[in-house]
Amino acid sequence: MNMNESGMQTGSSFLEEIIRESNVDIRACYQCQKCSAGCPVVSAMDMYPNQVIRQIQYGRREKVLGSKSIWVCASCHTCSVRCPNDIDFAKVMDTLRHIALRSGIIAGEKDVPVFHMVFLESIKRTGRIHELSLILRFKLKTRDFLKDAGLGWQMFRRGKIKILPQVYSARREIKELFNTYEKGAAQ
Ligand code: SF4
């Protein structure tokens, strides 16, 4: 076991990496499974939340970062609220997604990481989502042009998809937030 700068004991380098980036001490997990029992999307996961923690503790980097679970997670924070040890597991999942993208590991879920990137790029560029350009970029990247086309047309007819993006006054501040995060992640 090693110690990180916060004085936390860590076992594997992957565990250290997750604790350092998320600032969540997952070593406190005692596998009670309350997180998994309350997760609304657990049936679609290939590894339950408590199993993700165990695999991180074992240092199984490729297995965790290549899992479907980290992309199926809906960031609802139910697990974080239910944990008796105050482990913010939703934050850990977010950290895992960022590391997976940086590492270029092939994701267990194909389209969700693409959507994740396109979504963040859109927020960074305009400060808020413009649905039409989001859909077009996503379709160009996945090359799946017909899927959900009927649904998209119905949304357009009901005015849910605007042709022009709205200008958001705090656009510059949001861009700065992204730049600050990207600089920190690169260090
Ligand atoms: S609820 Fe907390 S302590 Fe229990 S398994 Fe999940 S992360 Fe571990």
Ligand code: SF4
């Ligand atoms: S944040 Fe993710 S892992 Fe946690 S309960 Fe919600 S969907 Fe499940």
